[in-house]
Amino acid sequence: MSRNLLILGAAPSLGELRDTLIRLEDTIIFALIERSQFRHNRDIYEADKMHFKDGYRGSFLTWFLKEVECVHARVRRYQSPDEYPFTNNLPDPVLPPLEYPPVLVDPARININDEIFDVYVNTVVPGITADGDDNNYGSSATRDIECLQALSRRIHYGKFVAESKFQDPATHDEYVRHIKAGDRAKLMELLTNTRVEEQLLRRLKAKALIYGQDLSSACPDSVGNGLLPVSAAGESGAGERVKTRVDYDLVVSLYRDYVIPLTKEVEVEYLIRRLDG
Numbered sequence: 001m002s003r004n005l006l007i008l009g010a011a012p013s014l015g016e017l018r019d020t021l022i023r024l025e026d027t028i029i030f031a032l033i034e035r036s037q038f039r040h041n042r043d044i045y046e047a048d049k050m051h052f053k054d055g056y057r058g059s060f061l062t063w064f065l066k067e068v069e070c071v072h073a074r075v076r077r078y079q080s081p082d083e084y085p086f087t088n089n090l091p092d093p094v095l096p097p098l099e100y101p102p103v104l105v106d107p108a109r110i111n112i113n114d115e116i117f118d119v120y121v122n123t124v125v126p127g128i129t130a131d132g133d134d135n136n137y138g139s140s141a142t143r144d145i146e147c148l149q150a151l152s153r154r155i156h157y158g159k160f161v162a163e164s165k166f167q168d169p170a171t172h173d174e175y176v177r178h179i180k181a182g183d184r185a186k187l188m189e190l191l192t193n194t195r196v197e198e199q200l201l202r203r204l205k206a207k208a209l210i211y212g213q214d215l216s217s218a219c220p221d222s223v224g225n226g227l228l229p230v231s232a233a234g235e236s237g238a239g240e241r242v243k244t245r246v247d248y249d250l251v252v253s254l255y256r257d258y259v260i261p262l263t264k265e266v267e268v269e270y271l272i273r274r275l276d277g
């Protein structure tokens with residue numbers, strides 16, 4: 001995705017941006033499935049549960065995040081306008097800066113990763129994992145970081161979506177009026193597209209149902225007969241609820257209650273500052 005942002009001369013269209021959001025649904029569902037194979041492992045989220053030889057005070061996950069983000073910062077990850085770190089005071093890149101086409105007007109580099117982290121640790125992880133401790137701390141935290149990065153990229157992509165809506169001649173003047181009035185509620189109303197949200201949630205349920213199935217004991221023939229038949233409602237041919245590796249209703253509620261609202265929050269916060277300077 002970063003490469004695309006580098007080579008795009010002009011702002012991406014709303015259609016192109018929505019295609020990226022659709023692709024990120026797959027990334028997020030698979031990352032959640034990966035994390036859900038391990039138990040909750042609550043200790044990795046609690047500060048001072050582990051003794052760090054380097055004197056670090058905090059949770060295992062925040063220690064791990066900081067280490068990973070240091071490496072990623074050194075290879076310029078956070079120079080990309082769709083990548084935002086969860087930790088601070090990161091080192092400078094070892095390579096010269098890249099020139100990204102100036103699509104966004106975002107001097108404050110709006111970053112809501114603290115909110116995303118909070119929702120992920122306190123709501124998502126307990127929802128998608130079985131309770132208990134299986135000692136897979138490194139494996140769990142590795143998957144956590146993948147989930148967090150994917151969610152963060154998806155949610156901060158709202159800036160590009162907001163910019164594209166702001167540039168649209170059909171709504172430009174209306175956006176400018178609400179921005180000048182500092183009216184966040186009106187901006188929220190204007191940028192909301194209920195039809196797109198409903199379609200997204202339906203698609204997401206279908207994807208979570210299909211990607212979440214464990215096909216290890218299925219014996220399909222060469223044209224695929226023999227795979228578990230699943231209806232859109234999540235019922236097997238026999239009428240019972242399909243057991244998937246990650247609960248598809250949870251994936252839908254994650255998007256409905258957090259991912260979409262946080263994306264819209266990013267869009268509003270981006271737009272409200274759009275005319276500054």
Ligand SMILES: O=C(O)C(=O)C[C@]1(C(=O)O)C=C[C@@H](O)C=C1
Pocket residue numbers: 018021161191192193194196197200259260261263264267
């Ligand atoms: O596709 C858009 O128009 C967006 O702004 C993205 C998004 C989303 O988060 O998926 C957010 C707000 C809209 O109501 C619809 C969808």
